[in-house]
Amino acid sequence: xxxxxxxxxxxxxxxxxxxxxxxxxxxxxxxxxxxxxxxxxxxxxxxxxxxxxxxxxxxxxxxxxxxxxxxxxxxxxxxxxxxxxxxxxxxxxxxxxxxxxxxxxxxxxxxxxxxxxxxxxxxxxxxxxxx
Amino acid sequence: xxxxxxxxxxxxxxxxxxxxxxxxxxxxxxxxxxxxxxxxxxxxxxxxxxxxxxxxxxxxxxxxxxxxxxxxxxxxxxxxxxxxxxxxxxxxxxxxxxxxxxxxxxxxxxxxxxxxxxxxxxxxxxxxxxxxxxxxxxxx
Numbered sequence: 001x002x003x004x005x006x007x008x009x010x011x012x013x014x015x016x017x018x019x020x021x022x023x024x025x026x027x028x029x030x031x032x033x034x035x036x037x038x039x040x041x042x043x044x045x046x047x048x049x050x051x052x053x054x055x056x057x058x059x060x061x062x063x064x065x066x067x068x069x070x071x072x073x074x075x076x077x078x079x080x081x082x083x084x085x086x087x088x089x090x091x092x093x094x095x096x097x098x099x100x101x102x103x104x105x106x107x108x109x110x111x112x113x114x115x116x117x118x119x120x121x122x123x124x125x126x127x128x129x130x131x
Numbered sequence: 132x133x134x135x136x137x138x139x140x141x142x143x144x145x146x147x148x149x150x151x152x153x154x155x156x157x158x159x160x161x162x163x164x165x166x167x168x169x170x171x172x173x174x175x176x177x178x179x180x181x182x183x184x185x186x187x188x189x190x191x192x193x194x195x196x197x198x199x200x201x202x203x204x205x206x207x208x209x210x211x212x213x214x215x216x217x218x219x220x221x222x223x224x225x226x227x228x229x230x231x232x233x234x235x236x237x238x239x240x241x242x243x244x245x246x247x248x249x250x251x252x253x254x255x256x257x258x259x260x261x262x263x264x265x266x267x268x269x270x271x
Contacts, residue, residue, distance in 0.1 A: 058187060
């Protein structure tokens with residue numbers, strides 16, 4: 001029997017240096033907050049922390065599942081391309097599985113982030129308990 | 132007194148354990164995080180189904196990442212993978228601490244990686260978050 005694909009509303013995130021600074025705390029010799037150090041390490045600009053993408057997925061999942069993500073949620077992500085200050089990321093999610101768990105249902109979502117150039121920067125899964 | 136040394140693949144030992152300093156989660160930490168990730172959900176600033184405001188589930192990820200800074204000079208590696216399990220909501224006003232252990236290190240395509248598992252607890256010993264992160268270490 002065919003099943004309907006459930007696509008979550010996507011999120012768009014503008015990554016500024018100020019936001020990276022707030023997330024990472026400004027430190028010398030950091031690829032996130034020290035432009036000259038980032039260039040010395042071979043990057044064209046300071047990088048966003050990979051974990052910022054997990055925060056975006058967390059936002060998407062909290063909107064989707066609410067308390068069942070905050071308590072009982074999971075994220076598993078790989079960061080496959082750098083995200084730079086000035087990039088714009090779109091965060092996507094598609095439900096791929098529902099399984100019974102402790103009298104409820106665990107929903108697993110495939111998640112990925114794409115930059116303004118169409119490159120995938122992070123991929124993985126997130127899950128939580130459906131109300 | 133701590134004698135800091137530079138974090139290198141060679142210096143790092145599988146099984147090595149870390150512990151963060153204690154962190155009191157402040158309302159301003161939650162506000163700053165909301166700005167940083169552009170997520171101003173009312174649960175983080177007003178009230179939530181858990182009774183009172185809570186923090187973003189990923190708020191304490193950096194506490195886990197920085198456990199290593201209590202012993203090593205860490206000039207930021209490149210984050211390759213991150214796994215989180217959110218077990219309890221994080222509330223402003225709790226004192227939290229992360230503990231972790233290096234569970235693997237390996238080289239792939241000439242680049243060194245370390246894998247660390249962590250648990251973040253509140254002052255009552257309740258586990259809030261646990262997970263694992265993989266980082267590529269920069270060579271000089």
